[in-house]
Amino acid sequence: MSRFLLVIPPLAGHVNPAAGVGDALAGRGHEVAWVCSETFIRPLVGPRATVYRTGTRLYRPLGDRGLAGLKSLWEGFIVPFARFTLPAVDGAIEAYRPDVVVVDQHALAGAIAAQRRGLRWASLAPGSMELTRPYRALPKVDAWISGHCVSLCAEAGLPRDETFDPRFSPYLVLACTTAALTGGAAFPDHYALVGPMLAGRAAGPDFPWDHLHPGRRLVLVTVGTLSAEIAMDFCTRAVEALQPLGDRLQAILVAPDGALPDPPPHILVMPQVPLLELMPHLDAVVCHGGMNTVGEALAHGVPLVIAPIRHDQPVTAAQVAEAGAGIRVRFARVTAAQLRTAVTAVLDDTAYRSAARRVGDSFAAAGGAAAAAERLEQLARSPAGQKRPVSSPMGPSAR
Amino acid sequence: MTPKPATTGSADVRLLAELVEMLLDVTGEDEGWAARITAATRLEGDLQLESVELVALGELLRSRYGDRVDLPAFFAELDIDQIIGLTIGDVLAYLAPRRQTPAHRE
Numbered sequence: 001m002s003r004f005l006l007v008i009p010p011l012a013g014h015v016n017p018a019a020g021v022g023d024a025l026a027g028r029g030h031e032v033a034w035v036c037s038e039t040f041i042r043p044l045v046g047p048r049a050t051v052y053r054t055g056t057r058l059y060r061p062l063g064d065r066g067l068a069g070l071k072s073l074w075e076g077f078i079v080p081f082a083r084f085t086l087p088a089v090d091g092a093i094e095a096y097r098p099d100v101v102v103v104d105q106h107a108l109a110g111a112i113a114a115q116r117r118g119l120r121w122a123s124l125a126p127g128s129m130e131l132t133r134p135y136r137a138l139p140k141v142d143a144w145i146s147g148h149c150v151s152l153c154a155e156a157g158l159p160r161d162e163t164f165d166p167r168f169s170p171y172l173v174l175a176c177t178t179a180a181l182t183g184g185a186a187f188p189d190h191y192a193l194v195g196p197m198l199a200g201r202a203a204g205p206d207f208p209w210d211h212l213h214p215g216r217r218l219v220l221v222t223v224g225t226l227s228a229e230i231a232m233d234f235c236t237r238a239v240e241a242l243q244p245l246g247d248r249l250q251a252i253l254v255a256p257d258g259a260l261p262d263p264p265p266h267i268l269v270m271p272q273v274p275l276l277e278l279m280p281h282l283d284a285v286v287c288h289g290g291m292n293t294v295g296e297a298l299a300h301g302v303p304l305v306i307a308p309i310r311h312d313q314p315v316t317a318a319q320v321a322e323a324g325a326g327i328r329v330r331f332a333r334v335t336a337a338q339l340r341t342a343v344t345a346v347l348d349d350t351a352y353r354s355a356a357r358r359v360g361d362s363f364a365a366a367g368g369a370a371a372a373a374e375r376l377e378q379l380a381r382s383p384a385g386q387k388r389p390v391s392s393p394m395g396p397s398a399r
Numbered sequence: 400m401t402p403k404p405a406t407t408g409s410a411d412v413r414l415l416a417e418l419v420e421m422l423l424d425v426t427g428e429d430e431g432w433a434a435r436i437t438a439a440t441r442l443e444g445d446l447q448l449e450s451v452e453l454v455a456l457g458e459l460l461r462s463r464y465g466d467r468v469d470l471p472a473f474f475a476e477l478d479i480d481q482i483i484g485l486t487i488g489d490v491l492a493y494l495a496p497r498r499q500t501p502a503h504r505e
Binding site for chain 2 (some may be wrong): 070314
């Protein structure tokens with residue numbers, strides 16, 4: 001039996017896979033505690049779980065796109081979040097005495113605190129971005145990100161160490177993807193591509209199941225938790241795209257109540273849906289390329305139309321398109337007609353569904369949360385202080 | 400279609416018009432959108448160019464103006480604030496001395 005401390009940022013796409021790992025660890029008889037915003041993690045882990053609160057502070061809304069989005073992600077969230085939570089992580093380690101600290105790639109305080117105490121720690125990479133280094137074509141941008149990491153470590157009093165990067169554990173990096181998506185990128189041995197971690201999700205909201213017509217195809221449109229106005233613009237185009245297809249499909253569109261007045265009868269607009277429960281019924285998903293939704297859709301063999309907005313979403317969209325499991329469209333500019341063509345294509349051309357099933361099979365083979373728990377267990381059991389060789393200070397040199 | 404540029408020289412006007420034409424190609428936008436493009440227009444903040452569109456633009460520029468015009472190499476030299484603030488004027492300033500086959504000679 002080992003003790004694991006999971007350090008997770010208050011972001012939906014990050015808490016869900018972490019809860020999956022936590023569940024799997026607990027299921028194997030280990031002890032698990034959390035450093036996270038209690039509001040985010042408590043509904044997923046239940047009333048008895050040990051949660052060390054980070055407290056909450058207001059972070060700037062992450063509404064920007066492109067590199068402005070990357071800048072606000074780092075300067076508005078990752079860096080201040082690391083500074084703000086470091087004392088809480090230190091306190092949690094002191095109180096809980098974990099064998100291994102599991103650190104989300106956006107919760108850098110976990111890595112810094114573990115390193116400072118010589119504890120073994122693992123990185124949890126819920127998205128595709130940090131894995132394949134999409135900014136290697138922009139070396140100054142890449143260096144700017146590393147610079148933030150170096151400053152945080154220096155502020156925390158860590159001795160300068162070129163091989164230490166709080167985004168990439170030298171012991172174990174758990175990634176919620178597989179080679180079916182990352183393609184030819186080569187990863188060091190201590191990278192475990194375990195696929196999405198779907199366990200641990202709290203029961204979803206109610207859904208009017210009797211509204212679904214068994215004879216018609218079912219399409220889900222969801223662009224996640226981003227700022228309302230850019231989402232609305234896209235959803236309006238989505239409604240227009242699906243409007244003439246009422247004889248052959250039904251759609252569920254995730255949007256706030258009243259945001260899309262008078263949708264046609266075959267389009268159900270709901271503020272929240274039980275995504276995991278819906279997945280087995282879906283024939284296609286239209287989304288912005290968040291790793292949770294993409295992972296869940298592909299795990300169920302559901303092809304995608306992805307309109308990526310920012311961060312790792314363009315990377316994910318490109319990977320899905322490359323795998324043949326979906327079509328990438330442009331978020332800002334895709335017209336209703338283009339969107340209709342894309343949705344019709346993934347519904348009609350069985351090659352998309354076959355490719356989605358292939359990726360889903362690779363996820364199942366990779367083992368998900370159970371495989372992640374097994375790797376963490378091995379790390380906890382390995383002799384203390386044993387580091388795996390690190391090929392490069394900045395993570396893998398993906399092709 | 401002749402967009403109103405913020406620059407003055409006729410060569411600049413022509414180059415801007417050519418660049419706008421290529422932007423229309425890669426974005427599929429309409430001429431109303433193109434008419435608002437000036438030297439001060441930002442590629443990311445104003446035009447919301449996506450990475451796939453930038454790649455396509457880079458290919459168009461290279462095939463039109465020759466191998467000395469290398470948009471990915473140009474971007475590789477920029478830091479994050481320069482990319483965020485990059486304007487059409489900056490791209491024109493990069494293109495002007497490097498292009499090898501000006502359209503008026505075609």
